[in-house]
Amino acid sequence: MSQDLRSQVIKLAHANPELRPHLLPLLEQTEKVASSWEPVVGAGLEKFRRVFGQPERDQVTAKKFGRKTVFCVNSGVLRLYCAGDDRNIYSMKLHTGFPPADRACLLLVDRASGLLDPLEAQKEGIYFNGRLGV
Secondary structure, three states: OOHHHHHHHHHHHHHOHHHHHHHHHHHHHOOOEOOOOEEOOHHHHHHHHHHHOOOOOOEEEEEEEOOEEEEEEEOOOEEEEEEOOOOEEEEEEEOOOOOOOHHHHHHHHHHHOOOOOHHHHHHOOEEEEEEOOO
């Protein structure tokens, strides 16, 4: 699925909640991962630490999922972060090894994009983690 088509499906699902049960499986069935996990360095790392409030000792990597970037902080336990369209920060804690499963990352991206209901997100272990720029 092209990024343009994916964006249109996301907008359609956001505008029509009654269609979400039919549209979300389409997004889940497509290959949405185009990049690999890359270390965050330099100015990008400084900005991440300032925005997400992470200590310097932790290793930070990032991976693009469509138009969203998921950040992974490895401090013995993996913690994923993604900035939402609503300027909220969402996070998820994983007790797995690196790299995290794409399914978990995509759930986080869906919540940050407004596609995943807050209660469903909480059942999946995704939590509101503050606001950007605050």
